[in-house]
Amino acid sequence: MTKVLIVGSTGTVGSLVLEEVLRRGTDARVLVRDEKRAAHLPAHVERHVGDLGDPDAVRGAMKGVQAAFYVPPHEPDEVRLGTSFVRAGEEAGIRLVLAGTHISDPQMRAAFVESMPAYRGKIEVSTAFAASTANPVVIALSNYNQNDEIFKEDILNGVYPTPIKRSNRIDLRDMAELAATALIDPAFPSGEYALIGPESFTGAEAAEIWAAELGRPVTYVDGDGEWQAIFGKRLAAQKLEDWISSFVLLKNAEFPTDPAQVQEVTRLLGHAPRDYRSYVRETARLWKSQERSAPPATSSI
Numbered sequence: 001m002t003k004v005l006i007v008g009s010t011g012t013v014g015s016l017v018l019e020e021v022l023r024r025g026t027d028a029r030v031l032v033r034d035e036k037r038a039a040h041l042p043a044h045v046e047r048h049v050g051d052l053g054d055p056d057a058v059r060g061a062m063k064g065v066q067a068a069f070y071v072p073p074h075e076p077d078e079v080r081l082g083t084s085f086v087r088a089g090e091e092a093g094i095r096l097v098l099a100g101t102h103i104s105d106p107q108m109r110a111a112f113v114e115s116m117p118a119y120r121g122k123i124e125v126s127t128a129f130a131a132s133t134a135n136p137v138v139i140a141l142s143n144y145n146q147n148d149e150i151f152k153e154d155i156l157n158g159v160y161p162t163p164i165k166r167s168n169r170i171d172l173r174d175m176a177e178l179a180a181t182a183l184i185d186p187a188f189p190s191g192e193y194a195l196i197g198p199e200s201f202t203g204a205e206a207a208e209i210w211a212a213e214l215g216r217p218v219t220y221v222d223g224d225g226e227w228q229a230i231f232g233k234r235l236a237a238q239k240l241e242d243w244i245s246s247f248v249l250l251k252n253a254e255f256p257t258d259p260a261q262v263q264e265v266t267r268l269l270g271h272a273p274r275d276y277r278s279y280v281r282e283t284a285r286l287w288k289s290q291e292r293s294a295p296p297a298t299s300s301i
Contacts, residue, residue: 082125160207213284
């Protein structure tokens with residue numbers, strides 16, 4: 001019976017990969033620092049308790065699995081954690097699948113690191129995965145739809161606080177499908193895959209889409225200081241620093257959609273990539289349902 005290891009199973013990216021792996025009937029093991037954080041997972045998911053920074057714990061988690069999924073954590077020692085994971089995977093003789101920031105072209109990679117020094121570590125990790133002997137699959141991610149969920153409270157209160165000049169938007173459920181295929185099917189070709197969505201959007205357009213689906217005004221906020229202050233309320237530590245760096249870039253550079261790349265992603269997935277408008281429609285419906293079912297606020301007077 002095939003079994004795969006999922007790192008980051010309690011986070012946004014890893015949880016969707018785990019969900020897709022289980023949907024396909026494959027056994028899964030998760031590496032977690034605290035078993036309590038995995039209490040919500042199905043009982044048949046195997047828990048391996050250990051720290052990603054402990055090489056022995058990582059090697060133990062890899063015993064008896066055919067492949068392992070890795071999403072780089074927002075940690076100051078991300079390079080040490082990532083390269084240690086690569087070494088453990090090579091020693092175990094299993095396939096490694098990574099989803100994260102990655103640029104295949106060396107010149108473009110160097111230019112990106114120069115303009116985005118905060119992402120030097122992430123690029124170093126993804127490059128180490130791509131160059132490994134672990135039959136690797138590296139899935140390059142860009143701005144994804146589920147980023148908006150960090151700012152649920154702000155959006156429901158009428159503010160869209162992510163500054164975007166014009167960026168392609170991907171859906172992490174597409175990433176999960178591609179990652180699950182690579183984990184489960186050993187015949188899936190190793191290599192580097194750039195995942196993209198069908199369209200690019202500005203932040204102002206995203207705010208308009210949310211307003212239409214929620215049926216209430218949503219104002220786009222991109223003033224320096226204002227959006228960063230909102231980020232500071234929702235994020236912390238290394239993750240806050242990384243997100244601010246990302247959105248400074250997205251605020252000042254455009255990332256248009258290449259139709260040829262969309263065709264390639266459609267071929268890989270077996271269906272067209274999910275679109276942002278549909279994501280917002282589904283999510284807005286869920287959020288409004290949650291609002292209706294929430295208990296009324298009580299007064300302390």
